[in-house]
């Protein structure tokens with residue numbers, strides 16, 4: 001069937017539609033409706049069944065009904081507020097009804113046959129309707145009565161009934177709308193034809209038609225998105241020159257051997273998956289997804305060492321300085337235990353002169369490590385041999401560093417790598433897509449392998465859309481011996497707080513440690529710091545016998561590091577902190593987490609914070625101090641108390657906040673998701689993905705499917721155009 005394609009309709013300005021002039025066009029544009037296609041995708045939010053016409057003698061009262069009849073008389077009266085009150089008497093032969101409209105103007109004439117929809121009331125024995133929708137009987141655009149009436153959302157102040165008419169006009173000029181999917185796919189997935197679907201979603205003959213129509217249009221959205229992801233992935237494979245790393249080297253084995261614990265099955269499996277990717281000549285793009293505390297770090301280190309033992313450099317990018325430092329120290333200790341201790345940097349190495357150390361003192365098999373943050377301090381005390389920042393940058397550039405851990409500083413201009421082979425982005429949700437691309441681009445002539453780690457427990461379906469171009473490894477198994485964190489909700493009430501503080505004392509008496517996280521202060525790190533500092537001073541009064549520490553974002557890195565070190569060593573009992581400790585921090589001896597004003601945090605943030613405890617073998621508690629003032633706040637606290645399952649919390653979060661906030665600007669194509677709800681439509685998403693990936697596998701540039709290609713470009717815009725350039 002020929003007809004008009006959605007891609008073509010997307011090129012038509014909305015003002016080609018009858019009755020849409022510049023004014024209305026502006027309103028619609030303001031609501032994101034620019035093209036005829038946009039208008040057609042502005043689907044009703046609800047339907048009112050007005051297909052049954054009641055006799056006036058038997059009409060039910062006070063509910064939405066449709067009645068019909070002949071207009072016996074019309075009266076119009078001008079009111080003081082410049083409105084016109086119109087009253088009409090209508091008879092259907094079984095009874096008479098009086099209808100009143102308060103409108104600027106109602107066009108209705110005596111003798112006309114009309115249908116009316118609205119609520120019928122009885123007033124002093126007589127039937128009446130106020131402001132009913134009405135239509136001429138039998139008029140072929142009888143849109144609002146005598147049928148299932150679509151309720152379109154108003155857009156930019158353009159009323160629902162005007163929207164309905166605009167859509168009707170647009171639709172009648174556009175149909176038939178071209179089918180773009182092969183018939184075989186339609187029957188495989190069980191989809192309605194597209195033209196039918198547009199007709200039925202806007203103006204169904206019965207409510208039963210709506211679901212299959214919506215199903216079809218939702219599939220289209222998901223399919224377009226998945227096509228773009230499939231192509232992106234294919235581009236990454238075809239355009240890229242990767243590295244074949246050698247998984248058989250000795251470092252990884254030595255490292256795993258020396259760990260103080262055995263890898264979980266999930267860790268071992270993920271390492272295998274990563275190594276298989278790294279061994280292949282195609283660059284790896286893998287997401288390592290795992291609940292907080294599931295042990296992602298060692299998996300990443302195994303990957304990094306696979307690169308290092310093959311003669312390449314590795315890099316780990318973390319979102320905060322505190323976390324970068326922790327990784328640096330933690331990885332360094334693990335390497336030392338494995339006999340891969342950081343070898344001394346040989347500053348003269350580049351020029352080929354002999355090392356400052358005698359040959360036998362320098363273990364050349366060691367992994368040379370450095371830390372790079374935006375810390376401006378001249379001397380980076382943590383970097384190998386207290387190097388200056390400039391030195392560290394130089395050593396990365398000339399290959400004297402094998403493994404660098406850092407923050408955003410890693411992707412700054414001026415930082416170049418000699419041979420970056422494996423890049424890890426930790427806590428990916430804190431970075432944008434471009435930042436992960438930037439890290440990869442630090443290697444110039446080829447594409448290094450990339451591992452992205454996230455503890456944000458994204459529902460699987462969301463991960464498939466957000467990160468659909470990535471392969472995924474999941475750590476779905478916690479290290480043994482973990483006890484789920486008990487979560488309790490307390491108010492600020494003194495007695496409740498007193499009991500919370502008793503808990504702090506008893507945990508410390510048992511040799512454990514505690515975090516106190518201070519309220520989030522919107523938009524102002526300064527205020528946040530002030531409140532944390534105040535809380536720290538106050539708690540010193542509460543716990544004169546304990547050793548307290550304070551950490552916040554405005555401390556100098558060396559200070560932060562000092563506090564973290566003392567907490568790690570057990571010299572600090574209670575660490576008062578802002579959200580700088582939100583991600584990644586790993587202190588297994590800490591068993592108590594107190595979160596002040598917990599209702600002001602988002603769910604995933606609370607979950608991350610709670611993930612700072614329960615990382616060892618001792619039972620842990622998380623105390624949420626909150627007096628939620630909104631239903632959402634209450635929902636979040638209740639969800640936290642109820643479950644520690646990050647995936648369930650993520651779904652709950654999605655439910656509370658909606659998918660828009662989860663997507664953000666991150667994903668091309670997300671803005672094309674108007675009807676689809678990735679939670680509700682999860683099954684369809686999986687089908688769309690299978691179909692899209694299979695199609696692209698068989699027709700890489702969509703040359704045999706030009707309609708699909710044109711539509712994806714038209715609907716997803718410039719974000720995807722590059723994918724199709726040959």
Ligand code: ADP
Nearest residue numbers: 261262263264292293294295296297298479586
């Ligand atoms: P996350 O996945 O949150 O980044 P980490 O990598 O920080 O988790 O690991 C959390 C804690 O679990 C660390 O203290 C780590 O040493 C420990 N750990 C990791 N793997 C195991 C394992 N297989 N068995 C026991 N403990 C482990």
Ligand code: MG
Nearest residue numbers: 296297426584
């Ligand atoms: Mg981590």
